[in-house]
Amino acid sequence: MGNHIINLNSLNDTDILASLIAKNLFSKSIVLLWGEMGSGKTTFAKSLCSGLGVQTEKVTSPTYTIANIYQGLLPIFHIDLFRLSSSQELEDFDRNDLITDEGITIVEWPKLILSFLTDEPLINLKFETVSNCTRRVELESNFQDFDKIFTILKKDNIFNNN
Numbered sequence: 001m002g003n004h005i006i007n008l009n010s011l012n013d014t015d016i017l018a019s020l021i022a023k024n025l026f027s028k029s030i031v032l033l034w035g036e037m038g039s040g041k042t043t044f045a046k047s048l049c050s051g052l053g054v055q056t057e058k059v060t061s062p063t064y065t066i067a068n069i070y071q072g073l074l075p076i077f078h079i080d081l082f083r084l085s086s087s088q089e090l091e092d093f094d095r096n097d098l099i100t101d102e103g104i105t106i107v108e109w110p111k112l113i114l115s116f117l118t119d120e121p122l123i124n125l126k127f128e129t130v131s132n133c134t135r136r137v138e139l140e141s142n143f144q145d146f147d148k149i150f151t152i153l154k155k156d157n158i159f160n161n162n
């Protein structure tokens with residue numbers, strides 16, 4: 001359980017954060033990536049997938065496909081609901097099209113997926129563009145499963161810059 005805000009001053013920082021989170025995910029984990037266009041959601045998803053054993057070249061934006069599925073250490077569903085404008089359109093999908101209980105689910109533009117969620121272990125990341133190279137990200141989770149992430153972020157200086 002926790003809440004933490006970090007500035008990611010480079011793509012390397014984004015990689016470091018994603019790698020820490022990847023190490024602490026497990027089957028059924030859901031990662032919701034909030035934030036405007038260009039705020040770094042897909043970039044972060046790529047780094048996260050890399051930490052989960054997927055070659056980064058295989059990870060592309062699911063904006064047009066809605067769902068990309070990769071096989072890493074576990075199955076990974078990479079979802080992007082940007083193109084779904086209403087819960088009406090969401091009705092074309094089953095929960096199983098968008099969420100995997102056997103692996104990790106990563107969701108960009110996640111608002112509409114909330115209606116499918118009950119008590120899955122969930123971590124929220126809210127991205128904001130600060131400048132060309134800097135993104136501000138707020139991590140938040142109500143699940144104890146992810147406590148280690150917050151403990152490490154609060155205690156250890158894993159970023160060289162802050």
Ligand SMILES: Nc1ncnc2c1ncn2[C@@H]1O[C@H](COP(=O)(O)OP(=O)(O)O)[C@@H](O)[C@H]1O
Pocket residue numbers: 008009010011013014035036037038039040041042043044108132133134135
């Ligand atoms: N610190 C950073 N973290 C993530 N992306 C960054 C960062 N600095 C610059 N960028 C750039 O911002 C863009 C983010 O695009 P993308 O990840 O596709 O955003 P989104 O999926 O949120 O629309 C990429 O071109 C990326 O290289």
Ligand SMILES: [Mg+2]
Pocket residue numbers: 041042043061063080108
């Ligand atoms: Mg994207």
